[in-house]
Amino acid sequence: MPELGRAALIVCLGLAVYAVAAGSYAAWKRRQRLAESAENAILAAFVAALVASAVLMIALVDKDFSLVYVYEHTSLELPRAYTISAFWGGQEGSLLLWLLILTGFSALAVILGRRSSHSLLAWTVPVLGGVILFFSLLLVAVASPFATQTAAADGLGLNPSLQNPYMLAHPPMLYLGFVGLTIPFAFAMGALLARRSDELWIVVTRRWTLVAWTFLGFGQLLGAHWAYVEVGWGGYFAWDPVENAALMPWLAATAFLHSVMIQEKRGMLKIWNVLLVVGAFALALFGTFLTRSGILSSIHSFTEGSIGPWFLTFIGLVVAGSLALILSRLPLLRSKTRLESPISREATFLYNNLLLVAFCLTILWGVIYPILTEALRGEPVTVGPPYYNFFLNAFGLPLLLLMGIGPLIAWRRASLRGLSRTFAWPLGIALAIGVALVALGAGSSVPGLVGYTFCAFVLSSIGLEFARGTRARQALSGGSWFAAFTELVGRNRRRYGGYIVHASIVLLAIGVIGSSAYDTTREQRLRTGESMRVGDYTLTYRGSTQERGANAMELRALVDVERGGESLGTMQPGKNSYFAEQQVSNEAAIRSDRMSGEDLFLIAEQIGRDQVFLKVLVKPLVNLIWIAGFVFLGGALIALWPDAREQRRLALRYGGREALSRA
Amino acid sequence: MSVELLLGALLAAAAVAFVAVPLLRGGEPPPSEEPAQETLVAAEERDRALAELKELEFDHRTGKITDEDYRALVQPLRRRAASSLANGATLPRGTAEHPSEQHFSEGSASSSRSDR
Numbered sequence: 001m002p003e004l005g006r007a008a009l010i011v012c013l014g015l016a017v018y019a020v021a022a023g024s025y026a027a028w029k030r031r032q033r034l035a036e037s038a039e040n041a042i043l044a045a046f047v048a049a050l051v052a053s054a055v056l057m058i059a060l061v062d063k064d065f066s067l068v069y070v071y072e073h074t075s076l077e078l079p080r081a082y083t084i085s086a087f088w089g090g091q092e093g094s095l096l097l098w099l100l101i102l103t104g105f106s107a108l109a110v111i112l113g114r115r116s117s118h119s120l121l122a123w124t125v126p127v128l129g130g131v132i133l134f135f136s137l138l139l140v141a142v143a144s145p146f147a148t149q150t151a152a153a154d155g156l157g158l159n160p161s162l163q164n165p166y167m168l169a170h171p172p173m174l175y176l177g178f179v180g181l182t183i184p185f186a187f188a189m190g191a192l193l194a195r196r197s198d199e200l201w202i203v204v205t206r207r208w209t210l211v212a213w214t215f216l217g218f219g220q221l222l223g224a225h226w227a228y229v230e231v232g233w234g235g236y237f238a239w240d241p242v243e244n245a246a247l248m249p250w251l252a253a254t255a256f257l258h259s260v261m262i263q264e265k266r267g268m269l270k271i272w273n274v275l276l277v278v279g280a281f282a283l284a285l286f287g288t289f290l291t292r293s294g295i296l297s298s299i300h301s302f303t304e305g306s307i308g309p310w311f312l313t314f315i316g317l318v319v320a321g322s323l324a325l326i327l328s329r330l331p332l333l334r335s336k337t338r339l340e341s342p343i344s345r346e347a348t349f350l351y352n353n354l355l356l357v358a359f360c361l362t363i364l365w366g367v368i369y370p371i372l373t374e375a376l377r378g379e380p381v382t383v384g385p386p387y388y389n390f391f392l393n394a395f396g397l398p399l400l401l402l403m404g405i406g407p408l409i410a411w412r413r414a415s416l417r418g419l420s421r422t423f424a425w426p427l428g429i430a431l432a433i434g435v436a437l438v439a440l441g442a443g444s445s446v447p448g449l450v451g452y453t454f455c456a457f458v459l460s461s462i463g464l465e466f467a468r469g470t471r472a473r474q475a476l477s478g479g480s481w482f483a484a485f486t487e488l489v490g491r492n493r494r495r496y497g498g499y500i501v502h503a504s505i506v507l508l509a510i511g512v513i514g515s516s517a518y519d520t521t522r523e524q525r526l527r528t529g530e531s532m533r534v535g536d537y538t539l540t541y542r543g544s545t546q547e548r549g550a551n552a553m554e555l556r557a558l559v560d561v562e563r564g565g566e567s568l569g570t571m572q573p574g575k576n577s578y579f580a581e582q583q584v585s586n587e588a589a590i591r592s593d594r595m596s597g598e599d600l601f602l603i604a605e606q607i608g609r610d611q612v613f614l615k616v617l618v619k620p621l622v623n624l625i626w627i628a629g630f631v632f633l634g635g636a637l638i639a640l641w642p643d644a645r646e647q648r649r650l651a652l653r654y655g656g657r658e659a660l661s662r663a
Numbered sequence: 664m665s666v667e668l669l670l671g672a673l674l675a676a677a678a679v680a681f682v683a684v685p686l687l688r689g690g691e692p693p694p695s696e697e698p699a700q701e702t703l704v705a706a707e708e709r710d711r712a713l714a715e716l717k718e719l720e721f722d723h724r725t726g727k728i729t730d731e732d733y734r735a736l737v738q739p740l741r742r743r744a745a746s747s748l749a750n751g752a753t754l755p756r757g758t759a760e761h762p763s764e765q766h767f768s769e770g771s772a773s774s775s776r777s778d779r
Contacts, residue, residue, distance in 0.1 A: 007671025011678050018682065032692050036685035044678040051674060198703035267711060269698070410713070410722040412736060418729045468725040474725075653706050 002146040007053035008645055009144070010564035012048035012099065013136035015041040019129025027194065029094050034376050038125045039110045046103035054143050056093060060086050066151040069093060071361075075157035077581035079549035082650030085167045086158050088175070091292050091307070092145035097172065098288065099135045101179040105359040106132065108184050109208070116651065117204050126192030129180050129520055134314050146259040157551070157580030170219055174246055177216025178284040181249055184207040184256075187280035188274050192329045199263065200654050203279060206260045207640070213240045213253040216635040220246050221629035232586030234521070234617040236625065239388040245287030251363075258349045264345055265411065270333040271326065272353070278322040283364075285315045290367070319479045341413030342382035348406040352399060363388065393447060397454060400509055403502045404458035407465040409534040425464055430457035453504045455513075462499045469496075489638065497639025504631035507624045513596070514621030521617050535618040536599055538562040542570070543609050552576040554587070557604040557612040561591065573604040573614070597623040600649055609618060709747035716740045 023038030025031070043582075056069070060083045065071045073086040073093070088094040106128040109216040113121040139145065184205040191201035204322040223243070224236040237243060256276035259269050294341040318525040326333070339347060378517035434453035442449050466485070472492075474484035489496040524532045526541035542558040556574035560567065589602040601617040719740060723733040 001667055003665060003667035004670050004674075005729060007668065011671070011675045013673075015682070033685045033688060033690075037682050040682045040685060041678075044681050048674060048678065077670055199707055231772050264712065265711065267708075349692070408727065409717050410732075412733040413732075414727070415729060415732050417755040418727060418732055421729070422727050465725075472721070651708070653710065656704065 001055045001058060001064075002148050002492055005052045005059075005146040006140075006144065008052035008055065009136060009140050009146075012045045012052065012103070013047040013133065013140050015048060016129050016133035016136050018127045019045070020133060020526060023122075023126035023129055026267055027126065030122075035125070038129070039114070039121060042103070042125060042128055042132070045136075046061075046100075046107040049103040050094075052139075052146075053087075056096060057084070057087060060084070063155065064151070065153075065155050066148050067145075067471075068149050069150065070146045071152050071155045072623050073155070073158050075155040075551070077580055078115055078155075078163075079550050081165070081168060081376055082158055082163050088171045089158050089162050089167075090145075092139070092143045092147075093296075094171070094175070094292065095135060095139055095143055095307075096145050096552055098137060098179055101134070101175055102132055102182060104112060105180060105183050106186075106644060109186070113204070116647075117200055117602060117654070119654075120187060120190055120194070120196070120204060121543055123193035124186045124436070127189045127193075131186070134310075136312060138307060142310060154580065157578065158597070160552075160576065160578045160581055160585040161230060163551075163578075164226055164230040166230065170222040170226050171221055173215050173219030175219075177212050177214075177219050178249065178287060180208060180212025180215055180286045181253065181281045184212070184277050185205040185322075188277045188414050189325060192274070192325050192419045193334075195202075195329065195332060197332045198654070199365040200650075201651060202260060202263055202273065206257070206264075209256055209277070209280070210636065210640055211251050211261075212291075212634070213250060213257060214640065216250045216253065217636070218629060219252065220635055221626070222634070225429055225626055225629075228622075229588065229590060230585075232588040232603055234588070234603060234615070234619075236622075239366070239385050241367050242291050242534045244367050244388075245283075248360050248363055248367075249280045249283035249287060251303070251356050252276055252283055255360075256280060256352045258356075259353050262346045262349050262585050267337050268335045268346070268457060271330070271348075274333065274355075276357075278326070279360075280429040282315055282319050282322075283360075285311065285318065286318060289315065303565070310648040314492070342442075343409065343419070343559070344413045345406060345411045347408050348409055352402050352406070353378055355395045355399045355402070355406075359391060359399075362391040362395075396509075397447075397451065400451070400454045400506070403505065404461035405495065406456070408461055409498065412471070415541055426457050428458040430454070431458040445513075445517035448513050451513045451517075455510050459503065462503055466496070467501060471587050493641050493643055494639050497635045497637070499636030500638060502635075504628045504635055506630055507628035511621050511624035511628060512628075514597075514624070515550075515599075515619040518621075519617060519619050521615070523611045523613070523615045525611060532614070532616070534600075534616045536563050537568075537618065539614070541614070543610070543611050544574075544612070545572075549576065551580065552578045555607055556587075557607050557614070559589070559602060559612075559614070561600065571600070571602050573602040574607060576648045592623055594623075596619045597627075601622065705750060705767070707746075707748070712740065712747045713746040716744050 003144060008183075010306035018042040019038045021176065022034055022041070026034035029662065039270060059067050059070050060082070063074055063076060063083070064068065069090060070086075070090050073307060074083050074088045078086070084610075086093065088097045109128065110121065113124065166540050187201050187205045187208070223246070223424075226235040227238070228234075233547050253276075256273060258275065259273055262269050263273050265420065289308065292311075304601065327340065339350070341347065367381055368389055372380050373379065404426060406425065408419075411618055434449065435443050436450055437443070437452055440656075442452060466488075469488045470481060470485045473488045474481060520535050522532065522534045526532060526539075528543050529537055530542055531540040538561070540560040540562075542560055544555060544557050546553065546555045548554070554574060554576050556572040559571045559573065561569060561571055569592055571589040576585045576587055577583075578585070591600040593599070597620070599617075599619045599622045601619060602619075603615040605615055606613040716737070719728070719733070719736055722728045723730075728736070
């Protein structure tokens, strides 16, 4: 079937060229029919990308080794589920996934735009077409997943690290986030090209950014859990360049989601918001470039290829073109209002933005510095965790604090008397918890103690915000507390969904602090029958077993675990030796305590005939990180849930009678 | 010609036909009813003024703003909202909501809470 796949990609490329050319001409000359034709080209491009993707997926499932891509990323013994994840396990397949999601999102943007923001679509369609054109061109001319060869008897297999259930969800989730940022970019550029001075584009852009940001955030947490259970070093985030590549656009999008509220409520920060949209998209492209160009060595950078110069050129064009457009539209973007006070809700949003962008830029510098030094001096330089951790503390702790301060301050300006009233309870609770933590021995880590005290402040501030809002709502409409609470959240889903997301960040921070500032690590060689103590745990080595798995030889050390004289069972850390891939992977054993959120993490570094070299980590509260992921998702869904009243307002404002009848 | 190439050609032909459909309808449709840019900007300004007033009432009711601060802030905002409503009397209605959705505004505007 490779000819059909190639033909579908060529059709997709042709449709993208048409969407750019016909769409631009139609927008310029205000030709409605031609504009609709260009929109149809975007819809048809999605179908073409879908056909190409189906052809590759069928080839993978059928293990058709006449395709180079299938040969290089699967083997006869590879389990069926991982033949699916092999779709995005290599460069060509992941680029095809990019294209599939891009055309899918673009088609959805066109369909939704026809109903609610049709006038914005005119210049948005050519921008979307331009991005589709780039990825189609790459797949047709540079990195085709449909290259063929004489069929081999067996394939080379899939990288063992990718043979994990998380790999079925983590990369697509990240790609949904990366690619999703294209849509806000296209709408922002479309609005500027159309010389629109109204803010319809900001409404559309905000929703799409929230969708992309949710996928990107949850995808990163899935990736962190994958690293934790699969990579087998006991951590979940290592400031790896590819991890940073996903974090940077998320930070830029986070900044945008906050500053866009200032534009909506006060008409300020218009230029800043467009810059953030462009920055988030450019960073998403840069992230894909880092992952797929092979320019950096990373445990996540599974491919090397020749697409680097293409990506750099495209990123350069996107950044230069966007900046030139913003400069040419500056009069449209000037704000009429100014910040009234440095102590106001909008000021805290501004500080939050400055910290987020500063953090994002320091990470970017840490990522590109080794590339630059190698290019200029010829010697690779490594920027390690101490660099990033310094800035995480420098920017992260104030950001955490601002999450608690922001909800307590009124819009426009706040007086000292008002502040003392709203801050009293959260500050009191935070100080009390700080003192209690010192008494419990948490003072062994000062950053940990400060972090936990800040977390207590933020959580109490969020709780108070819900309580005060519910009380105010109940005073007005009567009824039960629960009814008032649901009415409060339902009437302002963005605000209260946002607070729940803030609570998830606090949970994440508690998990990260607990597992990094208060963890215990021990390494020891044990002979059969010997024991070691780590924290409250006693571990006894009982010997080893070896079994043949589906596609690997599985060697396991048997370690009995006790705590306080009570047996907690046998843990089996070990190693898998993959047949086709000729690689060995660490298989860590993890025991989670549901009550305390603590993990006992075992790594069998070496397993001999009658001895094992064990690395043991005790990670307090680490499971709160994964729980935070679900809370994050819940908060984001509440914020994303369509609000009929808002839609009615927007339809009335922007669409006139016609839109109202559609709404 | 192989079946695959035939399917590829069919895909291309279907795409061309789908893209051509709007062009085959003939004639340009009448321009959409969307208001002019200046009108939209004025409507946004009016909605923003009303939303700010509503937000102030909410902040006052939840205790973030003292009575003193509320009195100092509410008058300029009301004047701005009234002025933008007067300017936009002919604009499509946006933020101005159904009376049942104005609890906070009505409740707080008539209330005179004492500082705690």
